[in-house]
Amino acid sequence: MKQNLVLIGNGMAGVRTLEEVLKLEPEKYNITVFGEEPYGNYNRIMLSPVLASEKTIDEIMLNDEQWYSDNNITLHKGIKVTGINRARREVIGEDGTTAPYDRLIIATGSTPFMLPIPGADKYGVIGFRDISDVDTMLEASGKYNKAVVIGGGLLGLEAANGLMKQGMDVTVVHLMDRLMERQLDKPAAKMLQKSLESRGMKFLMEHATEEILGDERITGLRFKDGTEIKADLLVMAVGIKPNFTLGQESGLHCERGIVVNDTMQTFDPRIYAVGECVQHRGIVYGLVAPLFEQAKVAANHLVEHGIGRYEGTVTSTKLKVTGIELFSAGDFSGDEHTEEMVFQDIAGGNYKKLVVRDNKIIGAVLYGDTIDGTWYFQMMKDGTDISEFRNTVLFGQHHLGDSGHGDETRVAAMADSAEICGCNGICKGDIVNAITEKKLFTLDDVRAHTKASASCGSCTGLVESLLAHTLGGDYEDAPSKKPMCGCTDYTHDEVRSGMIQHELKTMPAVRDFFEWKTPDGCPACRNALNYYLLCAYPEEYEDDSQSRFINERAHGNIQKDGSYSVVPRMFGGLCTPSDLRAIADVADKYNVPEMKVTGGQRIDMFGIQKEDLPAMWKDLSEAGFVSGHAYGKAMRTCKTCVGDTWCRMGTQDSTGLGVKLEELTWGSWMPHKYKLAVSGCPRNCAEATIKDFGVVCVESGYELHVGGNGGIKVRVTDFLTKVETEDEVLEYCGAFSQLYREDAHYLERTAPWVERVGLKKIKKAIIDDEKNRKALHARFLISQKPAQIDPWKAHADGKNANEFAPIVIT
């Protein structure tokens, strides 16, 4: 027997909750929706662009009536709910319609706060909240000329801009001495005001309205100082008040909104409330981002999964006025315990301010160049320690996007034909169209529909910016914690620490303990869990080859035609004539169509058919080669330069040390690929400073560098420390490798890992704490014992033969 779920309020928060419920358990409820407005669900925050004629109503519809019927939802539109009978569990509409409920969601949103001044009831005095307000404004703009907006906040300015676009003469009246005082500090507010003035908007700052003049229709305003101004239309945008009357009249506990707990339940546990009508932990939200998180939690609880909790949202805002880029988040004014970092170029139209406490960003105001808003905001939410890059943080995440984009990373200024995702050839126009036409909200949505950012991920920042730019900044899909994948609500860190704490030693045990939503997991979590288990229990865990990407299962790199490549390991890049002869013989024997010298100083053979792999490996194995792991999330190579054996500049035996390092680390499974290099002098011919672990030899010893990357985003290593002997290099390398293996998320390379956890933490674990370093190194050696059994030889000897042998029928 299906239960009845009723939603009061056909807006973004409520409908989003229904969508989440339908996603989790489509058959659980009979759903009924009451909406006061005569429309389906539309994107309320996009009303400003509608007013400015940049978008149409159709473009901002999120759920049309078809959606309701497709999902068997009964929609009572245009019907106001007048009562909730909690004893009979029934909702009553103004026209007498009733609907019984087992569970009820109240999402009545908010209404504009109308100033209680004389004359506020005249024609032509409105708020700015729904489609009918926009209609009134559009109609007035055709007949009248003078418009006044009371309120110089986000909404007021957007309304004023829209009216101006419709050809009206607009004056903004504001009580305070600066615009958007809840989001902007003085310099940014001044810049904004100047820019709006230059477009023709007029301002009356520090003006309090005393009376609205006119007979039936407004003709003007009188201020407290006695001055007057003419007006044919007055929009009040001084704030919103949560709509909780219905909740209050039904006896639910209300303060400034309907009070809810962390599962979005009200005083009556059968009744949930989400959105702007809600007060959670003392806070009433008036922005969109929190609604989505609330919707997720409420839905999760409604389908009785019962693991999600809403813990509040840090919000950010962005003004939706075309041509003005403005971003604000968190505490932008600070206090005596905070520091400010400011970049100010008034003439160039750029202003950036970060408010920092204990080396963590707690607030940001950006004007002009706002591309880094998402980055600062992410660091705010993550509580990232910025001490390592304080001196450059204001200049932004300059490696955002692909290297070489440079100033073109300003997505707003990019042409529609500009390529955003180089892997899949997706242009800005494609992404923007998909976002608007297919109503995409999240990065994952964009990835699924356009493939942009779905391959190498280097354009993720750009796609996120586009998403924010297209939808308005408060749209950021920014859950406070990011689950491992769609199969679970737990994060990588939670799963990993839980796995060790509760001694979960198999994949089913982990999935069972953390209540996985899918029976076998998905490719993302299977690979990750297999690695985490292998890392945690190197001597016990039996590797699950079905939970490895084909490259690691077949120990070769799959190529576009389904053939494989074979790369034998050449320690430190050293080789002998007989090594080369052996490789040449193998290549001849198996008709290898193409060979290439790799960047990692070894030889790649392409175009091998899968069924030939074991035999080829057998021949290579007999010639003394082991797998080069050129296909794995594993230790790849150790690149070396010639060193002091031959080079007149060399300071140490870099080649010999490279061989030792590779002998130490080969075979090790890692969260992602992992590359080493040793350069014999600071000229750094082995490019050690863009490797995961790089050594630069100097006369007095060895400099150790970590966290470099030469790939997607070029990142120069951080200097870890300097040591004096080769033995120390080996110990530090083992310790660093193991720390990375135990701490990084699966598929996180050392570069983003170092940036996420901070170099400080790594130095603390490896440099400052000798005991810990030795323990890490010892654990690395233990894990290397089973890892250094050559997979090629094992397969040549018959392991997993079915994997390689096709069944032939004729």
Place this chain on the structure above:
Amino acid sequence: MSDWIEITQLDEIPVLGSRVVKTDDMDIAIFRTSDDRIFAVKDACPHKQGPLSQGIVHGTSVTCPLHSWKIDLASGEALGADEGCTNVYDTKVENNMVYLRMPVD
């Protein structure tokens, strides 16, 4: 009409894994799910003909190794936002033996 062809013992196909069956004119991928159901699809992803047999099996779908399209094993349809379809073939298991039925033109 068409005939059932004997393929291999069930145990010869790894759980959550696959085998490739080579016929005269194409490759067919045979999959085994965690609850021992057997599916057969043409070993070519509708996207860029990637060998689906080399993908990761989860639930009753497989993820293509080349560009991660997710294909429903029962219908051959691409799942999620992708659009495309590959051929599917009937299978059955009797006395631990897996059979495949090829359409006859």
